[in-house]
Amino acid sequence: MKILVLNAGSSSQKSCLYEITGDGILEQPVEPLWEATIDWTGKSAVGLLKVKTSHGASIKTEIPVKERQQAIAQMLDTLMQGETQVIFDLAEIQLVGHRVVHGGQHYSQPTRITPEVKAAIKELANLAPAHNPVNLEGIEAIEQTLPQVPQVAVFDTAFHSSIPPGAVVYPIPYELSEQGIRRYGFHGISHEYVSRRAAYLLDRDLSSLKLITCHLGNGCSLAAIRDGSCINTTMGFTPLEGLMMGTRSGSIDPSILLYLLRQGYSTEQLDEMLNKQSGLKGVSGISGDMRQISQAIAEGNDRAKLAFDIYIHRLRSHIGSMLASLSGTDALVFTAGVGENHPLTRTATCEAFEFLGLKLDPSKNQASPKDADIATSDSKIRVLVVQTQEDWAIAQSCWNLLNRES
Ligand SMILES: Nc1ncnc2c1ncn2[C@@H]1O[C@H](COP(=O)(O)OP(=O)(O)O)[C@@H](O)[C@H]1O
Ligand SMILES: CC(=O)OP(=O)(O)O
Numbered sequence: 001m002k003i004l005v006l007n008a009g010s011s012s013q014k015s016c017l018y019e020i021t022g023d024g025i026l027e028q029p030v031e032p033l034w035e036a037t038i039d040w041t042g043k044s045a046v047g048l049l050k051v052k053t054s055h056g057a058s059i060k061t062e063i064p065v066k067e068r069q070q071a072i073a074q075m076l077d078t079l080m081q082g083e084t085q086v087i088f089d090l091a092e093i094q095l096v097g098h099r100v101v102h103g104g105q106h107y108s109q110p111t112r113i114t115p116e117v118k119a120a121i122k123e124l125a126n127l128a129p130a131h132n133p134v135n136l137e138g139i140e141a142i143e144q145t146l147p148q149v150p151q152v153a154v155f156d157t158a159f160h161s162s163i164p165p166g167a168v169v170y171p172i173p174y175e176l177s178e179q180g181i182r183r184y185g186f187h188g189i190s191h192e193y194v195s196r197r198a199a200y201l202l203d204r205d206l207s208s209l210k211l212i213t214c215h216l217g218n219g220c221s222l223a224a225i226r227d228g229s230c231i232n233t234t235m236g237f238t239p240l241e242g243l244m245m246g247t248r249s250g251s252i253d254p255s256i257l258l259y260l261l262r263q264g265y266s267t268e269q270l271d272e273m274l275n276k277q278s279g280l281k282g283v284s285g286i287s288g289d290m291r292q293i294s295q296a297i298a299e300g301n302d303r304a305k306l307a308f309d310i311y312i313h314r315l316r317s318h319i320g321s322m323l324a325s326l327s328g329t330d331a332l333v334f335t336a337g338v339g340e341n342h343p344l345t346r347t348a349t350c351e352a353f354e355f356l357g358l359k360l361d362p363s364k365n366q367a368s369p370k371d372a373d374i375a376t377s378d379s380k381i382r383v384l385v386v387q388t389q390e391d392w393a394i395a396q397s398c399w400n401l402l403n404r405e406s
């Protein structure tokens with residue numbers, strides 16, 4: 001069965017075509033037949049489309065991206081044309097799966113997209129403004145291009161539905177919690193996938209493991225996972241809470257917002273400040289990208305060093321909180337852009353937990369291996385680097401949903 005996956009970001013659109021055969025539950029992730037990304041910077045009318053296929057073809061080309069729908073249609077053209085052709089007819093695609101960031105209280109399973117589900121995704125857009133609207137645009141683009149093909153939403157919040165009330169309810173008047181103001185948690189597709197992959201790499205049963213998964217990308221979050229179920233996470237009502245991120249502040253004293261509101265800031269200004277002008281970018285004044293922060297530190301930039309120090313301080317503190325939720329851990333798992341590629345972040349994080357007998361192997365860490373254990377053989381806690389495969393996880397969820405239904 002061929003499943004197309006769409007993973008829409010605020011400045012990118014990723015897509016993969018997978019072919020799943022057999023029972024679909026494969027321990028090793030499968031290479032996509034075709035993989036495409038469009039990157040554009042918000043208002044720019046031109047985007048860079050990159051496509052590669054499992055038979056070794058690749059193209060890079062600039063395309064106009066005034067509307068996401070047109071850009072997606074152009075991206076899908078490369079499935080059937082030129083050197084990147086992998087199918088002869090769009091009808092070969094049997095299902096399309098989407099990463100949808102906020103599923104609210106009602107969607108904790110992969111769900112077939114209906115007008116009702118679309119309306120719910122739209123309504124939740126004010127809680128995930130950088131994500132849900134673009135997820136919806138992706139769904140609508142497929143309705144135009146592949147009107148007959150069923151679509152499935154896989155929610156980033158779903159994996160966190162097992163978190164117990166003590167970690168979900170905020171200590172504010174309870175009526176607000178009843179209105180849905182509570183912790184949801186995000187990056188669930190990634191946390192769930194890397195926890196399963198970690199169990200496989202450790203040759204252990206997931207149902208007997210305590211894991212702390214660290215998704216450190218542009219957005220950053222942690223999950224505490226016991227016996228395969230999530231029991232705590234750092235993101236909350238929106239993807240703004242918790243760790244310091246590329247451009248998001250993470251948790252700050254809420255009184256800072258009250259203070260700034262009284263100073264005359266508008267809600268839009270505060271939103272822009274907290275989501276786009278804070279984090280590594282806001283403190284360093286340079287960039288939200290860890291590669292540029294590292295380079296600036298190497299050149300002696302003090303603000304870049306301060307930004308990195310805050311990032312690590314907060315990461316260590318939140319790992320401490322996850323450790324307490326789990327009463328210990330068998331492994332720390334690093335994933336996503338920073339987690340997979342930045343040895344210094346892993347060293348600086350792990351140093352704080354040496355008192356627990358955690359020992360990182362410096363040469364293994366420096367190599368940034370994919371899907372490997374980078375702790376020494378006598379370390380009391382394993383440390384893994386796992387490449388997150390959100391798209392593959394979505395394809396598997398879609399396949400499982402179809403099998404449950406049939
Ligand atoms: N080689 C690298 N070294 C350090 N950081 C990196 C490297 N590659 C990517 N990153 C970091 O990862 C981030 C992107 O992570 P990613 O997981 O792709 O994020 P997202 O899916 O949220 O866009 C970049 O902004 C950058 O900070
Ligand atoms: C939920 C979230 O923060 O996603 P991303 O890291 O892709 O922005």
Ligand SMILES: [Mg+2]
Nearest residue numbers: 217218219336
């Ligand atoms: Mg991501």
